[in-house]
Amino acid sequence: MNVDGTPFRTIWRSDDGWSVEIIDQTKLPHAFETLRLCDVGDAARAIREMEVRGAPLIGATAAYGVALAMREDASDTHLQTCYETLLATRPTAVNLRWALDNMRAYLLPIAAPDREAAAYARAVEINDEDVEINRGIGKHGVEIIRALSEAKGGGRVNILTHCNAGWLATVDRGTATSPIYEAHDRGMDVHVWVDETRPRNQGASLTAWELGRHGVPHTVIVDNAGGHLMQHGQVDVCITGTDRTTGTGDVCNKIGTYLKALAAHDNGVPFYVALPSPTIDWTLSDGVAEIPIEQRDGVEVSEMTGRTNGGNIETVRIVPDGSPVANYAFDVTPRRLVTGLITERGVAPASADGLAALFPERVLKKGSA
Amino acid sequence: MNVDGTPFRTIWRSDDGWSVEIIDQTKLPHAFETLRLCDVGDAARAIREMEVRGAPLIGATAAYGVALAMREDASDTHLQTCYETLLATRPTAVNLRWALDNMRAYLLPIAAPDREAAAYARAVEINDEDVEINRGIGKHGVEIIRALSEAKGGGRVNILTHCNAGWLATVDRGTATSPIYEAHDRGMDVHVWVDETRPRNQGASLTAWELGRHGVPHTVIVDNAGGHLMQHGQVDVCITGTDRTTGTGDVCNKIGTYLKALAAHDNGVPFYVALPSPTIDWTLSDGVAEIPIEQRDGVEVSEMTGRTNGGNIETVRIVPDGSPVANYAFDVTPRRLVTGLITERGVAPASADGLAALFPERVLKKGSA
Numbered sequence: 026m027n028v029d030g031t032p033f034r035t036i037w038r039s040d041d042g043w044s045v046e047i048i049d050q051t052k053l054p055h056a057f058e059t060l061r062l063c064d065v066g067d068a069a070r071a072i073r074e075m076e077v078r079g080a081p082l083i084g085a086t087a088a089y090g091v092a093l094a095m096r097e098d099a100s101d102t103h104l105q106t107c108y109e110t111l112l113a114t115r116p117t118a119v120n121l122r123w124a125l126d127n128m129r130a131y132l133l134p135i136a137a138p139d140r141e142a143a144a145y146a147r148a149v150e151i152n153d154e155d156v157e158i159n160r161g162i163g164k165h166g167v168e169i170i171r172a173l174s175e176a177k178g179g180g181r182v183n184i185l186t187h188c189n190a191g192w193l194a195t196v197d198r199g200t201a202t203s204p205i206y207e208a209h210d211r212g213m214d215v216h217v218w219v220d221e222t223r224p225r226n227q228g229a230s231l232t233a234w235e236l237g238r239h240g241v242p243h244t245v246i247v248d249n250a251g252g253h254l255m256q257h258g259q260v261d262v263c264i265t266g267t268d269r270t271t272g273t274g275d276v277c278n279k280i281g282t283y284l285k286a287l288a289a290h291d292n293g294v295p296f297y298v299a300l301p302s303p304t305i306d307w308t309l310s311d312g313v314a315e316i317p318i319e320q321r322d323g324v325e326v327s328e329m330t331g332r333t334n335g336g337n338i339e340t341v342r343i344v345p346d347g348s349p350v351a352n353y354a355f356d357v358t359p360r361r362l363v364t365g366l367i368t369e370r371g372v373a374p375a376s377a378d379g380l381a382a383l384f385p386e387r388v389l390k391k392g393s394a
Numbered sequence: 395m396n397v398d399g400t401p402f403r404t405i406w407r408s409d410d411g412w413s414v415e416i417i418d419q420t421k422l423p424h425a426f427e428t429l430r431l432c433d434v435g436d437a438a439r440a441i442r443e444m445e446v447r448g449a450p451l452i453g454a455t456a457a458y459g460v461a462l463a464m465r466e467d468a469s470d471t472h473l474q475t476c477y478e479t480l481l482a483t484r485p486t487a488v489n490l491r492w493a494l495d496n497m498r499a500y501l502l503p504i505a506a507p508d509r510e511a512a513a514y515a516r517a518v519e520i521n522d523e524d525v526e527i528n529r530g531i532g533k534h535g536v537e538i539i540r541a542l543s544e545a546k547g548g549g550r551v552n553i554l555t556h557c558n559a560g561w562l563a564t565v566d567r568g569t570a571t572s573p574i575y576e577a578h579d580r581g582m583d584v585h586v587w588v589d590e591t592r593p594r595n596q597g598a599s600l601t602a603w604e605l606g607r608h609g610v611p612h613t614v615i616v617d618n619a620g621g622h623l624m625q626h627g628q629v630d631v632c633i634t635g636t637d638r639t640t641g642t643g644d645v646c647n648k649i650g651t652y653l654k655a656l657a658a659h660d661n662g663v664p665f666y667v668a669l670p671s672p673t674i675d676w677t678l679s680d681g682v683a684e685i686p687i688e689q690r691d692g693v694e695v696s697e698m699t700g701r702t703n704g705g706n707i708e709t710v711r712i713v714p715d716g717s718p719v720a721n722y723a724f725d726v727t728p729r730r731l732v733t734g735l736i737t738e739r740g741v742a743p744a745s746a747d748g749l750a751a752l753f754p755e756r757v758l759k760k761g762s763a
Contacts, residue, residue: 053714054713054714054715054717055711055714055715218720219717221592221695221712221713222618223590223592223616223617223618224616226712229712229713229714229717230712230713230714233713233714233717234714234717236717237714237716237717243717243718244717244718244719244720245695245696245713245717245718245719245720246695246719246720246721246722247592247593247617247649247650247695247721248592248616248617248618248650249591249592249593249617249648249649249650249653249725250649250650250720250721250722250725251653252650252652252653252656252725253649253652253687253722253724253725253726254722256652256682256725256726257682279618280616280618280619280622281616281617281618281619281621283621283622283625283657284618284620284621284653284654284656284657285653287621287653287656287657287660288652288653288656291656313625313626318622326590326614326615326616327614328700329698329700329710329712330710330712331697331698331710331711331712332710332711333708333709333710333711334709339702339708339710340702340703341698341699341700341701341702341708341710342424342700342701342702343590343595343598343599343698343699343700344423344590344598344599344602344614345422345423345424345598345599345602345603345606346423346424347606348423348588348598348602348603348605348606348612348613348614349612349613349614350613350614350615351587351613351614351615351619352615352616352619353615353619353622353623355622356618356619356621356622356625357622357625
């Protein structure tokens with residue numbers, strides 16, 4: 026997407042043809058800085074220190090990390106070493122493992138002297154595939170926005186989103202944001218209510234930043250505000266992302282998504298979830314019962330980081346000393362509250378049948394799970 | 395309630411018999427400091443600068459402010475001047491106006507030389523009446539907690555609350571917290587999930603602080619987390635306060651209350667609202683349609699104040715420069731989502747009939763609104 030008029034991906038090959046550049050997301054939203062990754066150590070640090078984050082972008086960065094490693098030493102031993110180095114950066118990230126498995130399987134049969142070129146080529150493909158999936162989500166999702174706009178006689182469509190399922194979490198365009206960027210770029214009048222998304226504030230710090238840089242009208246609100254807005258007709262549609270989707274259409278996404286889905290249902294506001302199909306876990310059927318919810322460090326709740334008046338980045342404590350804190354990272358929104366799932370192949374009802382109709386080749390045969 | 399073992403109200407007469415002391419709530423939760431109010435100017439500053447806050451406590455402070463004014467000059471002119479000075483501090487606070495009207499009407503017929511003593515006596519009454527109302531709420535509300543505990547075979551009762559309808563918002567005991575303190579003081583095993591309550595964080599900074607000082611087990615969570623907890627049986631009951639209640643049982647409370655009521659309803663968790671009966675507005679019947687929602691300064695959303703590692707109080711910006719912000723202060727929870735209203739006279743169903751049965755003398759006659 027654009028940063029004040031100039032197109033950027035979140036990761037790209039430098040003009041030198043071999044090093045890799047990224048946007049340093051630890052500096053957002055207060056500074057826009059890029060970093061150059063010159064070896065696999067740089068790539069590992071970028072993932073570990075969350076200079077890049079978001080499942081698709083982590084995978085894309087790991088793929089380039091393998092290419093950087095092959096440039097140094099294309100031996101089988103080094104291929105295995107870089108695989109392990111990169112995997113250890115965020116061991117629970119499914120996309121990270123997928124990208125590394127894919128790169129290793131692709132490169133192992135290739136003779137060492139040809140591996141560097143092959144690794145760059147495959148990394149570029151993995152990056153481009155992510156963008157294509159997101160373009161597909163945008164192409165199908167924009168029709169929802171168009172229909173809402175037409176129902177309002179061409180008026181502004183107000184979209185509520187939660188967390189950052191945006192350009193910054195992917196290589197380009199994002200998932201939940203892809204239909205929004207598509208609508209905006211086609212000249213439709215859209216406005217986004219951006220949930221700040223406590224405790225890590227990815228909405229306020231990342232989604233608001235990227236929408237602002239691309240020029241999409243938006244307003245930041247606290248997570249508490251969406252219900253009131255829906256009661257008063259100020260939200261036409263909700264679109265969120267998902268970290269994990271059951272084969273039956275339950276959605277596990279950033280904590281608080283469920284509360285917005287309840288408010289949407291109570292007020293007749295359509296609630297859509299955008300997802301690349303690889304996030305569907307076909308082995309799961311009951312999200313609330315089956316998906317374990319990660320508990321993260323309480324300092325994310327008890328402390329807040331921002332920019333002081335003097336321009337410094339500072340962390341402040343906001344909870345009394347001695348008060349315990351709990352920090353659940355995700356919640357599950359049952360499919361009965363989800364209007365539809367926006368995938369790269371089209372919009373599916375949030376149900377086993379709905380997903381199976383779009384992805385018939387992926388449905389698990391009975392007994393195979 | 396107790397502060398680490400020593401009983402405190404939020405406002406009290408000093409040992410000198412005439413000056414008034416308060417807890418400086420602007421220092422919470424990072425420091426416990428008291429302030430001495432020696433004249434009406436001190437009282438006005440305390441209200442204006444939010445050294446005291448919460449509707450009942452503001453009224454109680456204003457009453458003492460009039461007493462301090464009468465000590466200086468008990469003339470009709472000064473009575474009117476101090477009325478206007480105090481009213482101007484928070485012009486939209488209903489309790490402030492009520493307390494000032496009450497004090498003025500009480501004092502005007504009294505001869506000037508007797509006004510100082512009369513003013514202190516009436517201020518003490520207004521303070522004690524608040525405590526008595528809250529004790530009544532506690533006495534009736536504790537039966538709800540007792541029944542839930544018995545249904546669990548005497549096990550721990552987990553209570554979720556939002557914002558600060560606590561001791562610190564009143565003279566003592568609080569409204570939503572009164573049944574909780576009552577249960578705790580009677581030896582029942584209670585634990586409170588404290589919503590941080592963005593944007594002003596009254597839950598994390600005030601409710602967690604007062605529960606901690608009194609020794610009530612509690613855990614601070616982000617506002618996004620309550621739905622997940624309810625899905626997993628970790629909340630037995632919700633109890634919140636209310637700023638304004640319609641005669642039909644709709645509840646206008648801090649933004650985000652509605653989302654918790656939806657989650658409670660979706661998971662079969664009882665949702666109670668505690669209120670002193672003066673907050674019932676008998677002229678209103680449809681809260682969502684009729685109650686205007688205040689929009690406050692966006693800096694409450696875009697900035698956050700806390701304590702740095704070095705011990706300083708610092709404010710940091712958490713929203714990108716240039717991103718607009720909206721800040722709705724309250725939302726309305728429709729009566730269909732409210733299990734019951736805990737008042738000083740008992741627990742009423744959230745309905746016109748339910749409230750009328752408890753407060754028959756206050757119901758407006760048809761055509762009188």
